[in-house]
Amino acid sequence: MTEILVVDDDALMRGLIAEWLNEAGYRVRQAETGSAALQMLRNQPAGLLITDMDMPGRDGAQTLGEARRMLPGLAVIAISGGARDGRRNWTAAAREQGAALTLAKPFERQDLLAAVEEVVSGNLSSAAHP
Numbered sequence: 001m002t003e004i005l006v007v008d009d010d011a012l013m014r015g016l017i018a019e020w021l022n023e024a025g026y027r028v029r030q031a032e033t034g035s036a037a038l039q040m041l042r043n044q045p046a047g048l049l050i051t052d053m054d055m056p057g058r059d060g061a062q063t064l065g066e067a068r069r070m071l072p073g074l075a076v077i078a079i080s081g082g083a084r085d086g087r088r089n090w091t092a093a094a095r096e097q098g099a100a101l102t103l104a105k106p107f108e109r110q111d112l113l114a115a116v117e118e119v120v121s122g123n124l125s126s127a128a129h130p
Contacts, residue, residue, distance in 0.1 A: 002047035002120045003027040007037040007063060008079070009055040013105070017050065017079075020109045021116065034063030038070070045071055048119060053080035053090035061093040068098050075119045081105035 004026050008014040011032070018028045029046065031037035035058050037051065049067055053060030064076050078094030081104070094102050100119045103111060 003029065004048045004050060004116070005029045005031060005037055005040060005046040006050045007031045007034060007055075007060070008052040009033065010052070013052070017112065020112055024113055024116075026116070034058030034060065034066075037063055038066055041067055041070060041074075045074070047075065048116065049074055049076045050116075051076065051078055053078050053094055060090065061097050064094060064097040064099060075100050077115055077119060078102045079105055079107070 004021055006014055006017050006021070006028060007030075008017065009032055014030050014032070018030050021028045029040060031040055034051070034055060037049070038058075040046075041049070049064070051060045051063050055063075060078055060080065064078060068074055068076065076094075076097075076099045078090070078099040079102070080090040080094075091102050101115045103115055
C-alpha cells in the first residue's frame with residue numbers, strides 16, 4: 001500500500017485529508033510545513049506527496065520542486081484554495097514543478113480518493129492534468 005505524505009499548514013484540512021485517506025486504507029504521514037515535509041521525505045520517502053500550494057514560508061511550489069529533485073519518481077497531487085494575495089496562479093506553478101494532478105479547495109472526499117487512485121494506479125504520468 002502506498003504511503004502518502006500530506007502537507008498543509010491548515011491543521012483541520014490536513015487532518016481531514018489524512019482521515020479520508022486512512023479510512024480508504026492508505027498509510028498517511030502529516031507535515032505542517034514544506035520544510036518539515038522535506039525532512040520527512042529525506043528520512044523516509046513516501047510514494048505520494050499531497051501538498052497545499054499556498055503556505056507561509058516554503059510554499060507548495062518550492063516544496064514540490066525540491067521533493068521531486070530529491071525523489072525524481074515521486075508522484076504529487078497539489079491542492080489549493082487560491083493565493084492569499086490573488087496574484088499567484090498556483091495551478092500553473094504546480095504544473096511547472098511536475099504535479100501529476102491538481103485539486104481546488106474545497107473538494108469532496110470522493111474527488112480526493114479518485115485523484116489518489118488515479119495517481120497511485122499509474123493511470124497518468126507525472127504531467128499535470130487540466
